[in-house]
Amino acid sequence: MMAAVLEISGLTMDFGGLRALESLDFTVHSREIVALIGPNGAGKTTFFNCITGIYAPTGGDIHLVSPQRGRERINGLKPNRITEKGMARTFQNIRLFSNMTVLENVMIGRHCRSRVGILGAVFRNSATRAEEQEVVDSSFAILEKMGLAHFANDYARNLPYGAQRLLEIGRALATDPFLLLLDEPAAGMNPQETRELDERIVRIRDEEGVAILLIEHDMRLVMSLAERIVVMDSGRKLADGVPVEIRNNPEVIRAYLGDMDA
């Protein structure tokens, strides 16, 4: 068993009287591809928003285990601090910076790994220029990896839909994460694009050595991609296991298809 990179215990999230997440426990291990599935409204995106700091969870513990800095509790930290610590994400409804170029979008991801301040920007000394070129080069390398290099100078809003999804992944990768969260990366893609995405995600894991946690509704993609599947329903964890187990789990089938006896 590989070491854990994300440990969650008893995670609870209330919105007023509504309990969106109830005492969730689970772990993502280093270099693992885990799929988070569940019917609509199960709390998957809420879960993502909680662990990335967009919402402050009501209860429970979230620990990130960084290869460099070790185990840290990240409850209630700001999203940018969590990204700095090495967990990056994409969004279900694409949130690119649409009036920036494709390259600039990725360069924003490098922001937290670069240091130039106001004075450096104004005087543009050699250190600034070197860092700027490093940002451009590494961002461009990511675009090449994502197969988006030929779009580098286009506005993000002009990209085809599938390419926009890839750009979001590239932008997240630019922050040098060790854990990558993908919120429905295949939404709106055609079967061909989905197959390519499947290969690309595996390649990202292999080449970058990141662990990947993804929310996905396309079951074919989930079954072929995920090494482990976590099923959620009504804010609770229903099942956790390898794809074969999940496929034959009666509770999971009931959650998806409804109670046959009722």
Add this chain to the structure above:
Amino acid sequence: MAGSGSGKSHGEILRHSLSIALWFVFLTFPILVIRINPVEQIIVWRWHNMAMVGLGSFFLALAGGIYLKKRGAAPPSLVPGRFAVFRKRFYEEPLLHGPVLALCALFVFVFPHIFSSYQTNIMTTALIYVVLGLGLNIVVGLAGLLDLGYVAFYAVGAYSYALLNHHFGLGFWTVLPVGAGLAAVFGILLGFPVLRLRGDYLAIVTLGFGEIIRLILENWNDFSFGPSGIANIPRPGLFGVEMSLEASTNYLYYLMIGLVLGTIFVVNRLQNSRIGRAWIALREDEIACQAMGIDKTATKLAAFALGAFWAGMVGVIFAAKTTFINPASFTFLESAIILSIVVLGGMGSIVGVVIAAMVLILLPEYLRAFAEFRMLLFGAVLVVMMVFRPQGLIRSTKRRYRLPVKTAHGHRG
């Protein structure tokens, strides 16, 4: 009116223009047609004015309608206009840059010597607004934070010179950085409470902030001398050289030219840097921006502080130029004008802001010939502008980066 012109027949355009003309006649009837003569106690009906307004607006609307129809019908960009050709050539021909810039520089340099000191004064004012526009452009154009109280920072700069000079006898050159720094501090002070606000809410709070500053200056007599203001503020010195009024007008003009160049330089560098990108990302999508590791708080505060910095600096210059300030110079109307400069120029475009400041400040001056219709014409110019170029005079350009050589062929227009 803008979008509707393209798909219409001539008859429709005619009808549309007619209704516009009638509407204008109706609107201007009370001010342009009726005149009450209180001496003889009669009402004078100036029907000829009505005819002029009617015919004028009818033909203008007609011309506008036909123009829009033509533009809509012609296939775009197949035959670029003469101006577009020139602009493209100008961008692509570095050899042209030198002479054009040299001509501009020469004109700027000799301006005070060929025009009267009145003209120089107006130009200095316009340059002050260029800097104000560039400063607000950081906050509104780049970071996307709608600030309606920007003039408050201008007031902070002006009053810091006036008061520091009055009480401690500090000179212009000492206060210039102090005023700018104080304004930046006020920018951060305003920034903290509004960190969570966006859009309309932010606009309202900043509007309130601007008014608070003005009201404090107006009512705290012991501190700011109230509505009567502060007089006898010294003009900027030059190593103790005695200057005539005209010489010091010219001196201020050159000072402003220098400051404008400095501002353009700094703002341009900021815009094309790591922090400039962060501002634009913040404008585009706040949540994604944070999720990509950008510290929202620091980025917003930097925008407020750096925007306010320039306002404070030209505030000091304003106080030195007019030698008298009172709170009436820092009303909401000023904020609105500066904001119009940014919007008219094109959000985030430096050249656009410079041109817009010139147009918006110089136009009312030269429209003085039209006396009472000055503001009316000013409004009309703004409306026409927004109809024909809603994105502003100059669109901010897409920045291209030097990519690794092996894939230099790889971009698509």
